[in-house]
Amino acid sequence: MKKRVVQIFGFLISSLGWLFVLCSMAMDYWRITQIGGQAGSYIIKVAWYWSNLWKDCFTDSTAVSNCRDFAVLWSVTFVQGVRGLLMCGLTLAFFAVVLCFLGMECTYIGGSNKTKDKMLFSGAVLHFAGGE
Template sequence: MDPIIEVLALLLGFLGWVMVGIAIPNRYWKTSTVDGNVITTSTIYENLWMSCASDSTGVHNCREFPSLLALSGRPSKRSRLLMIASVVLGTIGLAATLIGMQCNIIFWDEQMNVMQSLCTMISVSWYAFNITQEFFNPLFPGTKYELGEGLYIGWCSGTLAICGGVCLVFACKSDTDEKPAYPYQPSRGTVYSAATSRRDAHSTYDKNAYV
C-alpha cells in the first residue's frame, strides 16, 4: 500500500468520525427564521434531542424531546437513528484501518467509510428537506425554520468519510499494480526440446533401417 495515501485515508476517516460526534450534540440543526417578522423577541432552535428558545436578554430554556418511540412522524426520529448508526460504522471502520492497514481487509474499511458517509448524508439531507419543505409552504401554520450549523457540519463529515473511502481504494489499487509478476520456473526434471525429440526420432528410424 502507498503509505501516504493510507495515512491520508486514515486522517480523513478520523476527521469525518470526529465531525459526526460534533454534529450530533450541536443544538443548531435548525433555527427560527426572521423572514417576514418585524419584531423578534425570541429565537427558537432545535437539534435531534431537544428544542430551545432564547429571548432578548440571553436567557436560554431547553426542553428535551420525548422518548424515541414517541417521536412518530418527526424527522428527528429517523435522523437520530441514522446518526447513531453513522458513529458506530465510523468506529468500526477506524478500528479496522488501524488494526489491519492491508489490502486484504481494504474492502471492509472502504465499505464502513462509505456506509458511514451514506448514513450521515441521508440523515442530514432528510432533516434539511423537511425544513425547506415547511419554509416554502405558504399554508404551514407552525414556526418556520432555517438550516442551522449542525447540518453543515454533518455534510462536511459525510464528505470527509467518502473521501477517506476513495483514498483507501486507490491505496489498494496502487499496491496491486506494483506487485511484480513471478516468472515461470519449470520443475527440475528433464526438459525435452524440439531438437531433442527430432534427434531421438531420427535415431529410431536409423535403427529400423538395419532390420
C-alpha cells in the same frame, strides 16, 4: 512506500470525516427561527426558537431559555430519524476506523499481509456504509 503514504492519507481523511460528523452531532443550533420583533409595537419583544437533534429550546428577550429534551428516539418528528441514522453511521465508521488502522501496511499488529488487506477492505466498506 507509495502504498503506505496513500494508506496513511486515506486513514487520516476518513478519520477526520468521522470526527467532523461526531462534532456536528453535538451542535446546538441546527434550526433557528426568530419570533416577534415586528413593526408597530412599542415594546420590541424578540424570541428565538432553536432546536438540534437532542432538544427544542425557546429563548425570550430577557435571555431566559426553556428547553424540552427529546426523551426517546421514536417520539418526535423526522429529525429523530436523522439522529438515529447518524448514530448508526457513526457506529459503523468507528469500527471502520479500527479496522483500517489495523489493516494498514505500516502497523505491526493485525497479522499477515493477506489478513491486513481483508481488514482494510472491510474498513473501507464500513466507511461507505456509514456514509463517512
